[in-house]
Amino acid sequence: MTNERLGEALRLLGIDGPARRVYLALLERAPAPLEEIGEAAGLAGAELAGAYAALVDAGLAGAADGTGAVVVPVPPAAGLDVLARHRAAEVEESRIAVGGAFDVFRRQRLAASPGDLVEVVTGDAVGPRIRQAWASAREQIRQFESPPYVPLAGATEDALATLARGVTQRVVYSRASLEHPGHLKDVIEPCVRAGEQARVLPSVPVKLVIIDDAYALVSLSIREADVHHTMLVVRPCGLFSALVALFEESWSGALPFHGRTARPGGLAPADRRLLWLLAGGASDEVIARELGVSRRTLFRRLSTLMARLGAANRFQMALRAQRSGWL
Template sequence: MTNAKLGESLRLLGVGEAAVRVYLALLEVAPAPLDAVGAATGLRGAELAAAYAELADAGLAGAVDEDAEVVAPVPPAAGLEILTRHRAAELEESRLAIGGAFESFRRRRLAAYDDHLVEVVTGDAVGPRMRHAWASAREQIRQFESPPYFPNPGATDDALATLARGVTQRVIYSRESLEYPGHLKDAVEPAVEAGEQARVLPSVPVKLVIIDEAYALVSLSIHEADVHNTMLVVQPCGLLSALVALFEQSWRNALPFHGPDTRPGGLPPADRRLLRLLAGGAGDDVVARELGISRRTLFRRLQILMARLGAANRFQLALQAQRSGWL
């Protein structure tokens, strides 16, 4: 190996320039007094002593026998191991420092950008923001709907006004929505009768409203919505695209609740409500409570409907009701 390549190798291991010159001289003149080594390198005094001490500390040079004045290179195995580990530690420290610096940069410089993509709305500001969302819709609203509900007395009127303007409204209701006291009669059915396209799932992952392709309103989770009364406003970005895809996949899997071509066929409103509750998975007690009837009366109405559609059980009843346009 040439002196140039050897010197570069030592430098890569963290050996200083002066110490490299001393080590190369040792390979040429040692064993020799340190002053002779210094003469070969052009170093002397404190500078020479410091360079040699660096080599000795690294395990690359040492005194010959008991003569402290005569020095020479020593077998490098242990010294090179020490230098290698020390250099690796320095490189890891540098890697962490650079990574930390970039992360700090990202938080500082990208935070302002991110703030424009996701906005947090809390407390009393939630209701007005939701009303503004309905009013701003131009083509389509997609919604996951489930309790708990924000205090917003005008929500049903906003939905009806939006439908009246010709905005398509597709809503996936959770079973809890249909079981929530009075919600089916006072909120869901008026919107469905006004043209809302509704489907039902046993549960929905989040409370979500997507306005056109412009932005989405989403709670952190169903349970957190009840505790924190907090909503996120998501502007166009990868997250909004993911929410749209989540809705469309859920829509394909949901059970139709009421389509635009439904023909009730003279079915009384109470019986339509009964079928919708059953289709949504509501239990007998919930259905009876929502209809304001006893379980005995409920069973009698079910028997009448099953006989009218030629259904032998509740599954056939739901199937025949769907085919007849009653759901």
């Protein structure tokens, strides 16, 4: 290792310039009197004594004998461990300090300019901002999902990549999501199989994506999302807290469905899709269309599932299917 690289390694461990020069001189000349080491390092007096003391404190240097007249570098293992832990602690303290300073700045800035709490994104900027949001998630994404959909190439791949990074995704789908042609098969089911936690309600109040506890993307209403192509970016504030509470309340009352089964053998994917659509409140016409079967075939399959579950009607079938882990 060159002196330059070694010096940089010592710097990263918190050893200052004079101490680094003394340590390099020790490696070249020790064992030797401290004054000789200082001469090689270009130091003397109090500056030399301080640099040498720093190396002793770091566990990198010491006396060669009991008199202390001659100094040497010492095996660095223990000293380097202490330095590394100390450096890590300093970095963590610095991270907290910088983060705290930014929080103070943000509070002061937002107090002075409340408009910074909410950003309006419109038109062609909506799609890229949504993709940026998914890529920025680190812990969890909470979402209300319903048509109309912004045409966004790669949206499903973005969701799958986010799941693959270990980000938790909880999504409440509207009945319209399940009824949207091809959406269940091409979008919802792949994400559920990849680990998404999905639930369904007859309708959702807004199109909403909450990224960690950092910000939310929200439409003013389902209709306005279609007409105006407008999205709000809401940062932590009272409105943000209300959106989080709205999601959690809706999540607790929504019907779960997932892509695994509790019974050996489970269900065929088409039958599971049938139950999901039925539980979501889709009409017989929509279910038959999504499954690509006639209404007559649909009724026959419903009768088979009801018999398999020992159910007397559709409501009882949905209830028993949920208890069996089929929804």
